[in-house]
Amino acid sequence: MPVIRTQNIVAELSAGTLVEVVCTDPGALNDIPSWCRINGHRVVETRSSADEYVVILEVGEE
Amino acid sequence: MTQQRKAVALISGGLDSLLAAKIVQEQGIHVAGINFFTGFCVEGHTHAIRKRGQDKPKRNNALWVAEQLGIKLHIIDIIDEYKQVVFNPRYGYGANLNPCLDCKIFMVREAHLWCQRNNFDFIITGEVVGQRPMSQRKDTMPVISRRSGADDLLLRPLSARNLPPTLPERLGWVDREKLLGLSGRSRKPQIALAKRFGFEEYAQPAGGCCFLTDAQYSAKLADLWQARGSKQYELDDIMLLKVGRHLRPKPNFKVIIAREEGESNFLRGYRKHYLSIDSLSCPGPVALIDGNVNNQDIELAASLVARYGKGRDATEVEMEVRTPAGTGYLLTVRPLTPEEIPEQWLL
Numbered sequence: 496m497p498v499i500r501t502q503n504i505v506a507e508l509s510a511g512t513l514v515e516v517v518c519t520d521p522g523a524l525n526d527i528p529s530w531c532r533i534n535g536h537r538v539v540e541t542r543s544s545a546d547e548y549v550v551i552l553e554v555g556e557e
Numbered sequence: 558m559t560q561q562r563k564a565v566a567l568i569s570g571g572l573d574s575l576l577a578a579k580i581v582q583e584q585g586i587h588v589a590g591i592n593f594f595t596g597f598c599v600e601g602h603t604h605a606i607r608k609r610g611q612d613k614p615k616r617n618n619a620l621w622v623a624e625q626l627g628i629k630l631h632i633i634d635i636i637d638e639y640k641q642v643v644f645n646p647r648y649g650y651g652a653n654l655n656p657c658l659d660c661k662i663f664m665v666r667e668a669h670l671w672c673q674r675n676n677f678d679f680i681i682t683g684e685v686v687g688q689r690p691m692s693q694r695k696d697t698m699p700v701i702s703r704r705s706g707a708d709d710l711l712l713r714p715l716s717a718r719n720l721p722p723t724l725p726e727r728l729g730w731v732d733r734e735k736l737l738g739l740s741g742r743s744r745k746p747q748i749a750l751a752k753r754f755g756f757e758e759y760a761q762p763a764g765g766c767c768f769l770t771d772a773q774y775s776a777k778l779a780d781l782w783q784a785r786g787s788k789q790y791e792l793d794d795i796m797l798l799k800v801g802r803h804l805r806p807k808p809n810f811k812v813i814i815a816r817e818e819g820e821s822n823f824l825r826g827y828r829k830h831y832l833s834i835d836s837l838s839c840p841g842p843v844a845l846i847d848g849n850v851n852n853q854d855i856e857l858a859a860s861l862v863a864r865y866g867k868g869r870d871a872t873e874v875e876m877e878v879r880t881p882a883g884t885g886y887l888l889t890v891r892p893l894t895p896e897e898i899p900e901q902w903l904l
C-alpha cells in the first residue's frame with residue numbers, strides 16, 4: 496500500500512524534505528495527495544507513465 | 558481552563574464512522590482518525606485496478622472521510638497480527654469468512670493501545686445497536702468493550718443513548734443528551750444526518766466493511782486454505798483473490814485470468830512470483846498459475862486462458878509462458894470449448 500509506506504517513511508523525515516514515491520498502483524495518484532492534504536504535506540508533482548505512477552511531496556511541519 | 562479532551566475515531570470509510578466522529582467533534586473534542594489496513598478492506602484498490610467503473614471516483618474512502626472532517630488519519634498496517642483473527646476467531650465467523658466480533662475486539666484493542674501511547678482520552682466507533690447480526694447487537698457490543706480492554710472508554714455516539722453511559726459521558730467530557738439513540742438496520746436516520754451535516758458522496762458499503770463478508774471472496778479464500786493444506790495467506794494471496802477469474806482445473810494448481818486490461822496490468826506486476834501466460838497471436842488476457850505444475854498442467858492452463866481471448870474460436874493460438882526468472886517459451890494450444898470447462902473449476 497503506497498500510502499502506508501509513504502506515511503511510515505515521512506514519519507522519520509524532517510520538514511522540507513522532498514520524497515519521491517514511485518509505485519504501480521494507480522490509486523496512489525489520488526490517495527497520496529489526499530493523505531498529504533490531511534497531514535499538512537505539499538504535493539510538488541504527480542506524473543504517470545504506462546506502468547508507473549510518481550508523486551513527489553515535500554514533508555510539512557508536524 | 559478545562560482540559561482539551563482527545564478522542565480517536567475508528568474510520569472505516571463508511572458513513573457511520575464519519576457521522577460518529579462528526580457528532581463528537583461538534584462537542585469540541587479534538588478527534589483523530591485511525592484506519593486499520595488488514596489487506597481485506599481495500600475496495601478502493603480494486604476500483605483502481607479495474608478500468609471498468611471508472612466513472613465512480615477512485616478514492617480511498619477512509620482518507621476522504623478524514624478530509625471531510627478535517628482530521629488527521631493514522632493508517633496502521635495490521636496485516637500480520639490480523640491473521641490470527643481470521644484463522645481462529647474465538648466467536649466464529651459470520652455468514653462468510655468474516656470474523657466480525659473478533660475483528661472489532663481486535664481493532665478497538667489496538668485503538669485503545671494507540672490512545673495510551675498518544676495521550677488520547679477515549680475511542681469512538683460508528684457502531685449502531687442491531688445494525689449487524691454479529692458485532693453490533695445489544696449483547697455483543699459490551700463484549701467488544703470488555704474484551705478489547707477499552708471498557709467504558711469506548712463511546713458509540715450513534716447509539717450511546719441505548720447503552721449504559723460511558724466514562725466520557727459520566728465525566729461530562731461529552732454531553733450524552735447530544736448523542737443519538739439509533740438502533741436497527743434502517744439507514745434513513747444516518748442519511749438524514751449526513752444531509753444535515755452537508756456530507757455528500759459518502760460510501761455506503763453493502764454487507765460489511767471488507768471482502769471477508771463477500772461469499773465469492775470467502776469461497777476463494779477457503780479454496781486457498783484447502784489447496785495449501787492449512788489456513789495461511791500472504792498479502793499477495795489475498796490481494797490476488799480480488800482480481801480476475803480464479804479457476805482450479807486440478808487440485809495442485811489454479812489459474813488467475815484477468816478480466817480486462819487493468820487487471821492484466823496488475824497481474825503483470827506478479828510475473829516475478831508466478832508462472833505467467835500471455836496471449837501472443839491474438840489479443841487476450843494475462844494469467845498467472847498458482848501451484849506446482851508439470852508441462853501437461855501448463856498446457857491445460859494455456860488452453861484455458863486461450864478460451865478467454867479473442868482467439869477463442871481459432872483452431873490454434875500461440876501463447877507465451879514465462880517463468881518467474883523471466884525465461885519464456887512459446888506454446889501452441891487449442892482453446893478449450895465452454896463444454897470443456899466444468900462449472901466447478903470456477904471458484
Ligand code: SF4
Pocket residue numbers: 598655656657658660661692764765766767768769770
Ligand atoms: S466486515 Fe470485515 S472489517 Fe468489518 S467488522 Fe467484519 S471482519 Fe471486520
